[in-house]
Amino acid sequence: MRGVEPAPAAATAPPPPLDPDSRAWVRGLTLPGGERDVDVARLHAFLLRAARFELARRRTALRDVPAAELDDLAVQAANDALVALMRKLPTFRGDSRFTTWAAKFAILEASVKARRWAWQHREVTLEPEAWTRLAPAVAAADPEEAERLRAIAAAIRECLSPHQREILVAIALNDVPIDVLADRLQTTRGAIYKTLHDARRNLRAHLAREVDP
Amino acid sequence: MNEPPTGDRLLGPEPPELGCDECFEYLDRYVDAELGHELHEFSLCPACVGPEDCSRARRCLGMRAHLEGCPACAEEHASLLALAGRESG
Numbered sequence: 001m002r003g004v005e006p007a008p009a010a011a012t013a014p015p016p017p018l019d020p021d022s023r024a025w026v027r028g029l030t031l032p033g034g035e036r037d038v039d040v041a042r043l044h045a046f047l048l049r050a051a052r053f054e055l056a057r058r059r060t061a062l063r064d065v066p067a068a069e070l071d072d073l074a075v076q077a078a079n080d081a082l083v084a085l086m087r088k089l090p091t092f093r094g095d096s097r098f099t100t101w102a103a104k105f106a107i108l109e110a111s112v113k114a115r116r117w118a119w120q121h122r123e124v125t126l127e128p129e130a131w132t133r134l135a136p137a138v139a140a141a142d143p144e145e146a147e148r149l150r151a152i153a154a155a156i157r158e159c160l161s162p163h164q165r166e167i168l169v170a171i172a173l174n175d176v177p178i179d180v181l182a183d184r185l186q187t188t189r190g191a192i193y194k195t196l197h198d199a200r201r202n203l204r205a206h207l208a209r210e211v212d213p
Numbered sequence: 214m215n216e217p218p219t220g221d222r223l224l225g226p227e228p229p230e231l232g233c234d235e236c237f238e239y240l241d242r243y244v245d246a247e248l249g250h251e252l253h254e255f256s257l258c259p260a261c262v263g264p265e266d267c268s269r270a271r272r273c274l275g276m277r278a279h280l281e282g283c284p285a286c287a288e289e290h291a292s293l294l295a296l297a298g299r300e301s302g
């Protein structure tokens with residue numbers, strides 16, 4: 001999956017040397033099977049701490065999760081993060097500290113699981129016409145912002161496809177998390193974001209034409 | 214964190230921006246740079262969408278734009294920044 005904009009080819013510099021701590025992690029984790037068990041266990045413990053940290057940040061959204069289940073969620077997130085990380089280990093170039101690199105896998109897995117849990121019983125309704133409900137926001141806004149919102153609403157009506165409207169409304173108005181939406185639509189987060197990005201680009205272009213036809 | 218106004222949420226960030234996959238790919242180095250743990254000279258990420266502007270800012274602007282436009286990646290970025298900040302003590 002590429003960026004949402006076409007990227008020019010960038011020169012890739014040769015990998016810089018790893019810092020000592022990162023080097024120790026990589027050395028331990030790339031030992032032959034059996035010999036690396038201690039390091040893998042240490043990494044798993046680190047990922048578990050990161051996953052618990054993430055879930056603790058979301059305790060409001062997760063307040064109905066029983067404590068045992070919450071810790072189960074953390075363990076699953078650490079397990080999945082470990083698998084994903086070990087698969088990516090050969091690509092670790094040392095552009096960051098190893099622990100920062102590793103933690104992002106646990107945070108991603110824990111976030112996705114937490115958002116899924118929080119939304120499991122909530123219906124995701126996709127309504128391409130829901131943008132008409134911008135009215136309360138227009139009423140609450142100051143005159144300048146109200147004018148802008150009216151122009152955006154008109155642009156949504158005129159230049160977006162029904163699918164683009166659904167995605168835009170779900171994410172930008174109804175706060176549906178992008179990965180929950182991707183699950184329901186059986187696609188990927190990257191693909192949903194691409195649709196959102198294209199919709200926003202169309203809106204901006206349309207608004208720019210209005211101002212400067 | 215304050216919610217951006219509805220209009221900004223609908224229109225999203227100024228382009229160009231990275232996608233979710235590249236955002237994840239370069240999140241750790243972006244965060245370490247924010248924390249002042251830049252291990253090496255600033256270099257462009259291989260997926261850079263605005264090389265000249267990023268070089269000038271010494272910061273990935275496509276990444277910053279994506280974090281403005283994508284609530285999920287923004288949450289993960291905030292967490293990683295908090296956790297990595299704590300780890301560096």
Ligand SMILES: [Zn+2]
Nearest residue numbers: 233236283286
């Ligand atoms: Zn994203």
Ligand SMILES: [Zn+2]
Nearest residue numbers: 261267273274
């Ligand atoms: Zn860049």
